[in-house]
Amino acid sequence: MKFSFLALARQALAGHGGWPAQWRMPEPKPAYDAIVLGAGGHGLATAYYLAAEHGMRNVAVLEKGWLGGGNTGRNTTIIRSNYLWEESEAIYEHSVKLWETLSRELNYNVMYSPRGVMMLAHTIHDVQVFRRHVHANRLAGIDNEWLTPAQAKEFCPPLNIAPGMRYPILGAALQRRGGTARHDAVAWGYARAADRLGVDIIQNCEVTGIRRDAAGAVSGVETTRGFIATRRLGVVAAGHTSVVMAMAGVRMPLESYPLQALVSEPIKPAMPCVVMSNTIHAYISQSDKGELVIGAGTDVYTSYSQAGALHVTTHTLDAICELFPDFRRVRMLRNWGGIVDVTPDRSPIIGTTPVPGLFVNCGWGTGGFKATPGSGHVFAATIARGEPHPIAAPFSLDRFRTGRLIDEAAAAAVAH
Amino acid sequence: MLLIRCPHCGERPEVEFRHGGEAHVARPEDPSSLDDAAWAEFLYMRANPKGWHFERWRHEHGCGRFFNAVRHTVSDRIVLTYRSGEKRPDLAAIPGTERP
Numbered sequence: 001m002k003f004s005f006l007a008l009a010r011q012a013l014a015g016h017g018g019w020p021a022q023w024r025m026p027e028p029k030p031a032y033d034a035i036v037l038g039a040g041g042h043g044l045a046t047a048y049y050l051a052a053e054h055g056m057r058n059v060a061v062l063e064k065g066w067l068g069g070g071n072t073g074r075n076t077t078i079i080r081s082n083y084l085w086e087e088s089e090a091i092y093e094h095s096v097k098l099w100e101t102l103s104r105e106l107n108y109n110v111m112y113s114p115r116g117v118m119m120l121a122h123t124i125h126d127v128q129v130f131r132r133h134v135h136a137n138r139l140a141g142i143d144n145e146w147l148t149p150a151q152a153k154e155f156c157p158p159l160n161i162a163p164g165m166r167y168p169i170l171g172a173a174l175q176r177r178g179g180t181a182r183h184d185a186v187a188w189g190y191a192r193a194a195d196r197l198g199v200d201i202i203q204n205c206e207v208t209g210i211r212r213d214a215a216g217a218v219s220g221v222e223t224t225r226g227f228i229a230t231r232r233l234g235v236v237a238a239g240h241t242s243v244v245m246a247m248a249g250v251r252m253p254l255e256s257y258p259l260q261a262l263v264s265e266p267i268k269p270a271m272p273c274v275v276m277s278n279t280i281h282a283y284i285s286q287s288d289k290g291e292l293v294i295g296a297g298t299d300v301y302t303s304y305s306q307a308g309a310l311h312v313t314t315h316t317l318d319a320i321c322e323l324f325p326d327f328r329r330v331r332m333l334r335n336w337g338g339i340v341d342v343t344p345d346r347s348p349i350i351g352t353t354p355v356p357g358l359f360v361n362c363g364w365g366t367g368g369f370k371a372t373p374g375s376g377h378v379f380a381a382t383i384a385r386g387e388p389h390p391i392a393a394p395f396s397l398d399r400f401r402t403g404r405l406i407d408e409a410a411a412a413a414v415a416h
Numbered sequence: 417m418l419l420i421r422c423p424h425c426g427e428r429p430e431v432e433f434r435h436g437g438e439a440h441v442a443r444p445e446d447p448s449s450l451d452d453a454a455w456a457e458f459l460y461m462r463a464n465p466k467g468w469h470f471e472r473w474r475h476e477h478g479c480g481r482f483f484n485a486v487r488h489t490v491s492d493r494i495v496l497t498y499r500s501g502e503k504r505p506d507l508a509a510i511p512g513t514e515r516p
Contacts, residue, residue, distance in 0.1 A: 081440040083439045240466070242462075242463070242464035242465075243464075243465075243466050244467075251457070251461040251462075251463070252461065252462075252464065253456075253460035253461055253462065254462065254464055255437070255464050256464055300430070300433075300434065300435045301418075301471070301487075301492075302435070302437075302469065302471070302489060303466060303489050303490075303492055304466045304489050304490050305489070305490055305491070305492055309417045309418070309430065310417065311417050311430075311431060324499075341464075344459075344460050393446050400456045400459070401452045401453050401456040401459075402452065403452075
């Protein structure tokens with residue numbers, strides 16, 4: 001069923017009893033033209049673009065848990081493209097442009113809200129770095145502007161700009177096209193759209209092995225629901241990428257860390273934008289439900305525990321209380337952790353691997369949500385053509401051998 | 417917050433320490449004899465296991481020394497810490513490693 005005002009009106013009159021399931025729950029077929037491992041936002045987007053843009057309809061997405069149950073459902077939903085290097089600007093801006101029309105393309109309201117992302121500068125070093133980013137972005141045609149403390153306060157009234165703060169605000173970089181989207185809707189929208197094009201989304205199906213033929217190429221995957229044959233396997237397993245790639249004997253330049261976030265009780269609209277402070281490790285925005293959504297830093301040690309240490313969130317809340325004194329009495333409702341895969345240069349890895357037929361999209365670290373559409377789009381092209389999409393090409397796994405790293409200082413600094 | 421037993425100072429809270437990444441990654445004796453792939457292997461490739469992990473820590477706000485620990489990366493339980501330079505212990509011989 002296509003979602004529309006007319007469909008809504010019809011269902012309202014019929015008591016909302018006729019809404020169909022948004023995707024099927026198919027049994028796995030014996031073989032697929034391509035398999036995407038991982039039904040998070042990036043994996044579902046990959047499957048959608050494989051079907052929508054490359055005509056590959058015989059595609060499955062395998063998910064060990066439920067779709068959107070990993071980092072897609074655990075992040076702070078920030079979208080921006082104000083990165084420093086040209087390679088990063090290209091992929092994140094590609095993504096922002098897809099965000100702008102995504103709801104219409106998927107026929108699903110992903111609640112993309114370009115409410116502005118403001119990054120605070122607290123030290124002279126911050127000021128110099130952010131001004132450099134502003135100039136670099138503007139040269140690349142990406143909006144980013146420098147604000148004085150008074151202008152920052154005007155854009156975000158709850159912000160404390162008192163000069164007596166422990167880390168006073170010396171200015172801010174603002175990307176007005178940055179903002180947020182509804183994370184679950186992104187996963188559901190891509191899942192529904194991919195399913196309608198014939199993609200099988202198979203949940204509760206954990207890959208336990210990768211089978212290779214005599215030439216070393218991928219010939220299929222062993223799963224908890226039996227063997228499934230394929231010649232093209234795209235691994236989009238976020239924090240578990242090292243574990244999955246080890247099944248094919250490929251070692252990865254990744255370390256997995258817990259990254260925490262938390263939400264407050266719902267309050268009336270008070271935060272008009274997203275505010276990030278890399279220096280004192282805090283992000284904050286307000287969801288449309290009214291909860292303050294707060295992102296903390298990573299834990300200091302690698303872990304798969306999906307739970308971080310309390311002192312890390314306490315440190316973030318110290319910063320939030322200093323930046324936003326109005327929020328000091330707001331109670332926190334829930335906190336959780338996700339496992340993020342971090343590369344040495346804080347840039348993702350998208351592309352081919354030494355194993356023929358095996359493709360990987362990983363290393364998004366602490367900032368993958370914003371890239372969901374762009375990442376899926378270029379990764380689908382990479383899988384379909386068997387060679388990297390031009391935007392994905394610089395992010396090859398091979399860059400760690402050649403030394404052409406993309407040392408992205410504008411990646412979320414919580415991981416630095 | 418983890419409680420970590422520094423082999424030199426005893427048990428201390430995690431905030432006194434810095435994590436130092438995977439342990440027993442030895443710098444090659446003769447770097448100039450390595451090809452790019454082997455150098456990348458040394459610099460960047462990591463086991464990143466879901467399970468028992470041999471890792472380095474530094475007691476930054478204490479004695480300042482590096483040491484090694486054996487920790488399970490799902491439960492975060494540490495079963496052994498030992499001094500830098502000591503041989504990598506056999507996992508099966510460490511008491512407590514039969515469960516996460």
